[in-house]
Amino acid sequence: MQTNYTKVRKSNLFLYQSVPLYFKANAERFGIYKPAGIYLKEMRVKENLIPRQLYLKKTDKAKGMRDVQKAFNKQLKYDIKSNNLQNVKTTVVQLVDEMFSEPSSGVLEGLSSTVNIIVGEYTNDPEIIKNFWQISDKDYTTALHSVNVMALAIRYAISQRYNKIKTKLLGLCALLHDVGKTKTDQEILKAPRKLSDEEFAKIKSHPTQGYNLLKRCKFSNSEVKLTALQHHEKLDGSGYPNGLTHLSEFSRIISILDCFEALTNDDRPYRDSMIPFKALDLIQKDVIAGKLDRDIFAKFIYSLL
Numbered sequence: 250m251q252t253n254y255t256k257v258r259k260s261n262l263f264l265y266q267s268v269p270l271y272f273k274a275n276a277e278r279f280g281i282y283k284p285a286g287i288y289l290k291e292m293r294v295k296e297n298l299i300p301r302q303l304y305l306k307k308t309d310k311a312k313g314m315r316d317v318q319k320a321f322n323k324q325l326k327y328d329i330k331s332n333n334l335q336n337v338k339t340t341v342v343q344l345v346d347e348m349f350s351e352p353s354s355g356v357l358e359g360l361s362s363t364v365n366i367i368v369g370e371y372t373n374d375p376e377i378i379k380n381f382w383q384i385s386d387k388d389y390t391t392a393l394h395s396v397n398v399m400a401l402a403i404r405y406a407i408s409q410r411y412n413k414i415k416t417k418l419l420g421l422c423a424l425l426h427d428v429g430k431t432k433t434d435q436e437i438l439k440a441p442r443k444l445s446d447e448e449f450a451k452i453k454s455h456p457t458q459g460y461n462l463l464k465r466c467k468f469s470n471s472e473v474k475l476t477a478l479q480h481h482e483k484l485d486g487s488g489y490p491n492g493l494t495h496l497s498e499f500s501r502i503i504s505i506l507d508c509f510e511a512l513t514n515d516d517r518p519y520r521d522s523m524i525p526f527k528a529l530d531l532i533q534k535d536v537i538a539g540k541l542d543r544d545i546f547a548k549f550i551y552s553l554l
């Protein structure tokens with residue numbers, strides 16, 4: 250049955266090892282193309298003879314995603330060793346984009362190893378992580394935004410002398426804060442225009458969607474789901490989804506980093522991205538109005554220096 254199978258992204262074809270891949274024999278039947286336990290390249294089939302579309306069993310999807318994750322993490326370590334920051338960023342964004350395409354429990358947890366690799370490699374040389382968020386990429390996607398916020402979070406943590414465990418946790422919270430957007434209609438997210446009230450309401454549901462998604466994951470710290478839920482709340486109760494005034498420390502940090510990243514990187518047809526100074530000036534207005542944490546804002550500016 251077609252509904253039991255899902256298409257494999259061409260870019261990932263050679264990354265699957267533990268799960269079988271299938272080809273479509275006819276409208277009703279799928280046949281095994283690559284058995285479990287080996288890579289496609291080990292079959293020594295010429296690339297142009299591989300069927301244009303291969304499939305995975307939906308029940309194998311999470312396991313297959315872990316293969317993909319493993320391969321990307323290996324690539325990431327290689328990129329870091331070769332000191333090519335642009336490649337490091339491209340690999341991380343691709344990996345996150347991949348995981349966000351199937352954001353289920355069992356898949357998202359794996360992103361902690363990616364954050365651990367980055368924190369592990371770069372905390373010894375904080376200069377490198379400093380400009381990571383500014384390295385540009387072609388498309389401004391949720392994955393790119395999330396990776397940028399993660400980089401700002403690690404930078405913040407390093408400047409505040411957090412220990413490695415706390416640094417990794419803040420990085421992970423930042424990376425997953427917008428995971429609920431994977432459930433939002435992508436057309437709305439990419440719309441090159443101002444949104445209608447109804448469309449805005451849909452976007453505004455992403456903290457709750459993210460919370461519900463992360464609730465099902467096995468993260469050892471509840472802060473991960475909490476920051477996803479609270480990062481659009483404001484200290485004066487004017488935020489969403491719940492109008493809270495008491496927010497977790499990480500949520501207060503991520504909400505400032507999140508605004509800054511979006512203002513400085515997200516070019517929209519109706520507004521250009523801003524230079525950091527202007528973005529900070531704008532965020533400061535919210536700090537003065539009692540919406541964002543004053544102390545954390547000061548620490549954040551310090552982390553950018």
Ligand SMILES: [Fe+2]
Pocket residue numbers: 426427455480481
């Ligand atoms: Fe958000």
Ligand SMILES: [Fe+2]
Pocket residue numbers: 394426427507
């Ligand atoms: Fe965000």
